[in-house]
Amino acid sequence: MIEFRxxxxxxxxxxxxxxxxxxxVPPRKTTVFVGSSGSxxxxxLRMINRMVxxxxxxxxxxxxxxxxxxxxxxxRGIGYVMQNSGLLPHRKVxxxxxxxxxxxGEKKAVAHARALELLDTxxxxxxxxxKYPSQLSxxxxxxxxxxxxxxxxxxxLLMDEPFGAVDPIVRAELQQExxxxxGELGKTVVFVTHDIDEAFLLGDxxxxxxxGGQISQAASPAEILANPADDFVADFVGANRGKRALHLxxxxxxxxxxxxDGRPAGVLAS
Amino acid sequence: xNWLWSNLDLVGELMLTxxxxxxxxxxxSFVISVPxxxxxxxxxxxxxxxxxxxxLLYAIPSLALLIALPIVTGQRTTSPxxxxxxxxxxxxxVIVRTAADAFDxxxxxxxxxATAIGYSAAGRFWGVExxxxxxxxxxxxxxxxxxxxxxxxxxxxxxxxxxxxxxTDGLQRGIQAEIITGIVATMxxxxxxxxxSVAIGRMLMPWWRPSAAERRRTLDRVExxxxx
Numbered sequence: 493m494i495e496f497r498x499x500x501x502x503x504x505x506x507x508x509x510x511x512x513x514x515x516x517v518p519p520r521k522t523t524v525f526v527g528s529s530g531s532x533x534x535x536x537l538r539m540i541n542r543m544v545x546x547x548x549x550x551x552x553x554x555x556x557x558x559x560x561x562x563x564x565x566x567x568r569g570i571g572y573v574m575q576n577s578g579l580l581p582h583r584k585v586x587x588x589x590x591x592x593x594x595x596x597g598e599k600k601a602v603a604h605a606r607a608l609e610l611l612d613t614x615x616x617x618x619x620x621x622x623k624y625p626s627q628l629s630x631x632x633x634x635x636x637x638x639x640x641x642x643x644x645x646x647x648x649l650l651m652d653e654p655f656g657a658v659d660p661i662v663r664a665e666l667q668q669e670x671x672x673x674x675g676e677l678g679k680t681v682v683f684v685t686h687d688i689d690e691a692f693l694l695g696d697x698x699x700x701x702x703x704g705g706q707i708s709q710a711a712s713p714a715e716i717l718a719n720p721a722d723d724f725v726a727d728f729v730g731a732n733r734g735k736r737a738l739h740l741x742x743x744x745x746x747x748x749x750x751x752x753d754g755r756p757a758g759v760l761a762s
Numbered sequence: 763x764n765w766l767w768s769n770l771d772l773v774g775e776l777m778l779t780x781x782x783x784x785x786x787x788x789x790x791s792f793v794i795s796v797p798x799x800x801x802x803x804x805x806x807x808x809x810x811x812x813x814x815x816x817x818l819l820y821a822i823p824s825l826a827l828l829i830a831l832p833i834v835t836g837q838r839t840t841s842p843x844x845x846x847x848x849x850x851x852x853x854x855x856v857i858v859r860t861a862a863d864a865f866d867x868x869x870x871x872x873x874x875x876a877t878a879i880g881y882s883a884a885g886r887f888w889g890v891e892x893x894x895x896x897x898x899x900x901x902x903x904x905x906x907x908x909x910x911x912x913x914x915x916x917x918x919x920x921x922x923x924x925x926x927x928x929x930t931d932g933l934q935r936g937i938q939a940e941i942i943t944g945i946v947a948t949m950x951x952x953x954x955x956x957x958x959s960v961a962i963g964r965m966l967m968p969w970w971r972p973s974a975a976e977r978r979r980t981l982d983r984v985e986x987x988x989x990x
Contacts, residue, residue, distance in 0.1 A: 538878075541878065543877065543878055564880055564881075564882045565880075567877070567878060567879060567880035568879070568880030569880075572875070572878040572879050574871070574874075574875050574878065575871075576871055578871055578872060578874070578875025578878070579872075579875075580872060580875075580876065580890060580894075581869075581872065581894065581969065582890075582893045582894055582896075582969045582970075583969070584969075592879050592880055595879075595880055595881065595885065596880075624969045626969075626971075650878075
């Protein structure tokens with residue numbers, strides 16, 4: 493469990509990125525921080541592995557204030573996946589995946605064997621192991637990034653807009669892959685995105701952030717849709733635009749679900 | 763041509779002497795410039811001062827430096843050590859800005875991701891920043907190689923043996939072939955070392971595919987130094 497207690501981050505130039513955030517990230521579930529740029533969602537994520545230290549408040553992992561932990565060791569125990577994969581361009585795929593175990597002093601043979609298994613886990617062919625990241629497609633690089641994040645079998649996996657830079661088809665594929673993985677592994681996933689649909693798809697808990705680093709609402713996707721906390725949330729999730737107000741209409745004897753503008757959203761399964 | 767055939771031994775010997783002067787200077791200037799470049803990259807406030815100071819080294823007239831250095835080092839004027847020090851100083855002037863650029867060129871994303879997955883500051887320098895700065899560092903090194911090998915000939919004027927001795931000797935004795943041999947041998951040495959550095963670079967950086975843009979940058983640097 494990760495807990496934010498009255499967490500604030502003010503940068504030296506006076507900008508407040510996060511303002512008094514209290515939130516609990518439940519274990520073995522996916523929590524998605526969603527908001528537009530400047531909402532402090534990435535700053536919050538980075539406080540978990542001490543890439544950013546709060547100026548006030550505490551971040552606790554299983555009851556321990558991370559400020560008392562040595563950052564390098566803390567980071568080696570937490571999986572991290574970022575946009576554009578963040579892979580080391582000068583190291584082969586297999587070495588990238590094995591980076592953190594090797595940093596922790598594991599034997600190379602063991603780390604490499606495990607890295608190959610992880611390539612299977614994320615759905616990559618083992619023949620890619622000896623390639624350099626630049627020889628892979630964006631989607632493949634992102635999968636390697638996920639494999640690297642899982643390399644030390646961490647309890648916590650931080651994902652900073654990991655699918656933001658890939659095309660929509662690959663993104664959809666990666667999202668499904670993440671759902672499958674999460675079903676199998678049950679990590680405590682903290683996911684940051686600006687895409688509300690992605691948040692609703694992946695999140696058990698969705699935390700909607702607004703400009704200035706405050707939480708507007710934190711709840712399950714269903715609760716947020718049923719009961720948006722305020723106009724900002726309603727607007728953000730699209731409830732005000734009629735995007736989420738679906739109703740039924742009949743076409744050729746089948747019941748079609750359409751939104752307020754009459755655009756089809758799907759077919760009602762009977 | 764006759765002159766060359768009858769003096770092959772001498773030319774070969776001078777090439778070796780020339781190598782013995784330039785290679786230590788090239789390596790020293792590289793090894794000294796990398797940390798200076800890193801500091802200039804890492805601490806913005808130091809950048810202007812460091813780069814200007816190192817750049818100014820190049821403005822010291824070489825003959826004056828060669829005459830003044832023995833006073834500082836306590837070595838004889840004709841000692842090769844003075845020349846190696848002078849060449850090192852000029853080498854630093856040539857490469858230090860490139861060294862700073864090389865570290866600037868490391869993608870911030872990659873640096874940040876290395877930190878995020880648990881590299882310590884030192885581990886990140888040796889394992890991520892330095893190797894990724896490699897291609898640009900190499901382009902700087904190549905310029906230093908060429909300029910140092912060429913500049914080392916000046917030693918002949920103050921009595922330090924090198925391929926430059928072929929110029930002074932050829933001039934005094936009016937042997938044109940000797941002067942031309944000196945020029946060609948110097949260029950051959952420079953090109954040979956340049957190729958060797960690229961070969962070593964490829965070996966150490968198997969991931970590196972020199973792009974057309976990088977090749978152009980190297981040429982630009984050579985031209986800039988030549989113009990100066």
